[in-house]
Amino acid sequence: MIDRQRGMPTVLGSRIPLVALIQTLAVAEYLNFRHAANALGISQSSVSARVKALEEDLGVLLFERHARGVRLTEAGRHFVERVAVGIDQLDHAVRTAGMVARGEHGRLRVGIHALIPGSFPANLIERYREQHPGIEVQIAESAARESIMQVRANRLDVTFVAGSPELPDCHSRRIWSERLLAVLPSCHPLRDTEGVTWADLTNETFIVRQGGTGPQVHDHIVMRLAGNAPNLSILRFDVERGTLLSMVAQGYGVTIVGESTTLLHTSGVTFLPILDEPEPLAFSAIWSPHNRSPALQSLLDIAGQMSRSGRSI
Structure with a gap:
């Protein structure tokens, strides 16, 4: 479509209500306005009006109406196929965003000095992965100075280092100790x-x-x-x-x-x-105060629980 005032193409998709697309998909599924309306729990007239308004906005006939229901036009079939993919992606994005916000999905980047089987960090990572299978845990091994720089640069969510450093721009918490x-x-x-x-x-x-x-x-x-x-x-x-x-x-x-x-x-x-x-030699977790990741908070919570239970190596 053309914006008559500016003489430039407009993005029609930005003006189409999502509800109109959902109702159109329902009609395409049931090939009947009444059945689609019943499935959506709304009136048939509302569905019919929405679909008609969409067709007018598009300038395209999506359905051929007949006494027993409707039939998709060729243009309607192409439109519905692509809208269905978009709606699925939107639904996935909404669900994924919610899971990330709850710490159920996403990634966690952890810096360590070593991951020795049976050690505190190895047991911590193992327990975390068991409790949060939807989180991809990425491990990076490097010297303390380098890993702290990566935390500052947001390339790591947290790093575990020897000692109890006091850093003005990072949070630090003693987690475990070893002889x-x-x-x-x-x-x-x-x-x-x-x-x-x-x-x-x-x-x-x-x-x-x-x-x-x-x-x-x-x-x-x-x-x-x-x-x-x-x-x-x-x-x-x-x-x-x-x-x-x-x-x-x-x-x-x-x-x-x-x-x-x-x-x-x-x-x-x-x-x-x-x-x-x-x-004993203390080991501390270092993370940025700007990092609000629920996945990070969950790891720190588990580390705290393990530390209070007296776990060391």
Whole structure:
């Protein structure tokens, strides 16, 4: 159609009431105005008037009327087929939007330092997926600094990091904690002790990862030993957690890990508690205050429930 004042095409679809399309689909289904009206719970005259008005707006005859009912014209058949697809898509969009708003559908992007079977984050993700099967959970593993940047850039909904950082532009909540352990080769002289102190480790060569929690492990070692170990040696390797443990077993050096790492059951190493470590290593959830995702809130709720029940690794 042409807008007579502007001489430009108008978008007719924007002026057609949705109810007119729904009633037209009903008539096309029953091929009878009375039956369609009964199915919709409205008067036959209302349906008839709506369809006639639609035909006039379109400038197209959709139905051929006869004594027993109606028959779709060829133009009507094409119109109804395409409208039916559009109505189905609209209905799906409405239902999906409601499910997303209720946290029943959508996606959740989670940053982690590791997903070790049996650990707190692995159990958390498993429980979340069981309770929210309609949510696609995407996992990203990276160093704490990088994952926090991704939260700020809205590329992650939440990330779990070691420590209890206080960030002015992000929410932070302590979720779980783990004992900090030293990892020594199985042949190490201290292997049969109940634990080690930081003083015991003064002359050791430490190895840490470049990624994951590696930078935080590095800083923690420096904080504990820098004043007492003038020749402190910390080597960084761009390897995965399992490879780092294998390197400890082969004598490259020692390292420190959270207790969940013991779940990897690596051969050739000994895990010993650090006896003078003042408190367990905390792990926190970091998320943007602007993120109103119901899926995120559900994950935080489950994490809180698990944390209150005393779950750690």
